[in-house]
Amino acid sequence: MVLSQLCYAHLGGVVPESFDEEISIPDAYRRYRPDEVDVNKRILTFEQDNILFRKLAESRRFRGTTLRGFVCSVESDEDMQFSALTYRLGDGSGFLAFRGTDGTVVGWKEDFNLSFMQQTAGQERAINYLNTAFDSDNQPIRLGGHSKGGNFAIFSSLYCNEAIRDRIVNIYSYDGPGFRDEVIESEVYKNMLPKIKCFIPQVSIVGMLLGSSSEPKIVKNSAIGIKQHFAYNWELKRNRFLLTDKLKKSGDVINKAISGMLDDFSDSEREIFTESLFEILQAPDKETLKELNKLRSYPSIIKAISKLRPEQQAVMKEAFRKIAQNGKGAFFK
Numbered sequence: 001m002v003l004s005q006l007c008y009a010h011l012g013g014v015v016p017e018s019f020d021e022e023i024s025i026p027d028a029y030r031r032y033r034p035d036e037v038d039v040n041k042r043i044l045t046f047e048q049d050n051i052l053f054r055k056l057a058e059s060r061r062f063r064g065t066t067l068r069g070f071v072c073s074v075e076s077d078e079d080m081q082f083s084a085l086t087y088r089l090g091d092g093s094g095f096l097a098f099r100g101t102d103g104t105v106v107g108w109k110e111d112f113n114l115s116f117m118q119q120t121a122g123q124e125r126a127i128n129y130l131n132t133a134f135d136s137d138n139q140p141i142r143l144g145g146h147s148k149g150g151n152f153a154i155f156s157s158l159y160c161n162e163a164i165r166d167r168i169v170n171i172y173s174y175d176g177p178g179f180r181d182e183v184i185e186s187e188v189y190k191n192m193l194p195k196i197k198c199f200i201p202q203v204s205i206v207g208m209l210l211g212s213s214s215e216p217k218i219v220k221n222s223a224i225g226i227k228q229h230f231a232y233n234w235e236l237k238r239n240r241f242l243l244t245d246k247l248k249k250s251g252d253v254i255n256k257a258i259s260g261m262l263d264d265f266s267d268s269e270r271e272i273f274t275e276s277l278f279e280i281l282q283a284p285d286k287e288t289l290k291e292l293n294k295l296r297s298y299p300s301i302i303k304a305i306s307k308l309r310p311e312q313q314a315v316m317k318e319a320f321r322k323i324a325q326n327g328k329g330a331f332f333k
Contacts (some may be wrong), residue, residue, distance in 0.1 A: 001144075001146070001172075001174055001199075001231055001234070002052070002056070003087055003095050003097050003144060004097045004098075004144045004145050004146045004149060004150075004172065004174055004231075005045075005049065005052060005146060005231050005232075006049070006052060006053060006056065006085070006097070007083060007084065007085045007097040007098065007099040007145070007146075007149065008043065008045060008049050008099055008100070008146075009032070009049045009050070009052075009053050010034070010037045010041070010072075011028070011032075011067070011070045011072075011085065012070065012072055013031075014028050014031045014032050014070070015028055015067045015068065015069075015070035015085065016067075016068055016069070016070070017069065017070060017071055018068065018069070019068055019069045019086065019132065019133055019136075020068075021068060022066040022067060022068040022088060023066060023067055023068070024063070024064070024065070024066050024067075025053075025056050025057050025059075025062050025063065025065050025066075025067065026057045026058075026063060028053075028057075028067055029053055029054060029056070029057035030057075032050075032053060034046075034050045044230065045230055045231075045232060048232050061090075064090040065087055065088065065089055065090060066087065066088045067085060067086070067087060068086050068088070069084065069085065069086040069129075069132075069133055070083075070084070070085045070086075071083060071084055071129070072099070075121065081101065081122065082098075082099075082121075082122045082125045082126070082129075082152075083098070083099035084096065084097065084098050084099065084126070084129050084133075084152075085097050085099075086133045088139075092139050093139050093140040093141070093142065093169070094133070094134060094137075094139050094140070094141050094142070095141075095142045095143070095144065096129075096130060096133055096134075096141065096142070096143045096144070096153070097143075097144055097145055097149065097153075098126060098143075098144075098145035098148075098149035098150075098152040098153050098156075099145070099146075099149050100145060100146045100147025100148045100149040100150070100176070101147050101148045114148075114151065114177055114179075114180075118180065118182070122148070122152060123151075123152060123155045123156070126152040126153075126155060126156040127155070127156045127159050127160055129156070130143070130156040130157070130160045130164060131160050131161050131164060134164050134167070135161075135164070138167070139167070140167055140168075140169045141164065141167045141168045141169065142168070142169050142170050142171070142172070143156065143157055143168065143170075143171045143172070144171065144172035144173070144174070145172075145173065145174070145176060146174040146175065146176070146231055147174070147175055147176055147177075147229065148176060148177065149174075149176065150172070150173025150174055150175065150176020150177075150198070151173065151176045151177050151178070151179070152176075153171050153172065153173060153176070154171050154173055154176070154179075154192075154196055155179070155183070157171050157192055157195075158183070158186070158188045158189055158192055159188070165192075168192075168195060169195065170195050170196075170197055171192070171195055171196050171197065172197050172198075172199070173196065173197070173198045173199070173214075174199050174200075174231060175199070175200050175201060175204055175229055176198070193214060196214045197214075197217075198214045198215075198216040198217070199216060199217050199218075199219055199234075199241065200216045200217075200218055200219065200247075201218070201219055201221040201223075201228035201229065201233070201234060202218060202219070202220060202221045202228060202244060202246075202247055202248040203221065203224075203225060203226070203228040203247065203248050204216075204218075204228070204229075204247065217241070217243055218243060218244050218245065218246065218247060219234045219235065219241045219242065219243060219244075220234075220235040220241075220242040220243065220244050221233050221234055221235060222235055
């Protein structure tokens with residue numbers, strides 16, 4: 001989880017993009033300039049990520065860990081937000097961390113695209129990155145990621161080159177969304193399943209989207225609602241998560257509500273819902289959700305809703321009706 005979380009730090013110009021060069025964590029931290037990061041690109045965990053980076057640089061355990069291959073790109077025309085970082089650990093093994101959804105509207109749209117697309121642009125990029133990262137050596141490989149990064153870690157392990165897949169020891173998904181039925185039912189997924197380790201908080205929204213045959217471990221959490229998604233709120237005792245055997249009731253309600261909508265909608269309806277929702281969100285011409293969370297954006301959003309095509313408005317209304325219906329029923333189950 002620690003290595004997956006550090007991937008959220010803004011490491012461009014700090015960690016080499018090349019896989020032929022590497023830098024130690026202490027040296028990388030000395031290069032790091034958080035004050036120069038654009039305010040609008042600072043996600044909710046920005047300050048905590050800075051502290052984590054400093055702690056790792058001071059840590060005896062991670063002092064010998066090296067970093068390489070940092071990439072970060074957002075491609076609006078492809079609905080792709082992708083970032084990854086490769087580590088060489090003290091024992092010589094490799095760990096590849098995929099970043100989860102950041103604060104960009106494009107990043108969140110890609111999460112929704114997972115519900116109706118067989119493969120997103122980010123998932124394809126994850127496969128190519130994994131193949132390149134470990135093409136020239138033979139060390140054991142572990143993959144991981146938080147949120148959408150967990151989905152990318154599992155997906156890339158299924159469809160990477162066979163020689164690389166054979167070297168994968170474990171894949172860790174921390175509250176990452178699941179997969180469409182054709183992936184879960186595939187032989188390669190079933191073969192990889194024993195290596196997949198999934199963890200979710202007590203109120204899991206992202207991590208319970210779509211399907212998964214992996215039984216997740218539920219981690220106790222000190223936050224309320226969607227804030228449980230953020231890793232810094234997961235409870236620990238020394239080097240272990242504090243686990244529980246069931247979700248909180250509020251999390252169960254939300255999961256049943258959203259799952260009910262997805263189960264009832266066809267792929268084309270899911271696509272219409274996603275395109276409509278993000279057509280609305282992108283109306284104020286803002287790139288991040290932080291920028292959208294301002295009163296001056298609301299008139300543009302309201303205007304965009306009124307301009308939706310009739311079929312889009314119908315699907316949106318039906319989606320919210322199903323969410324409300326399924327959520328209400330979940331309270332009594």
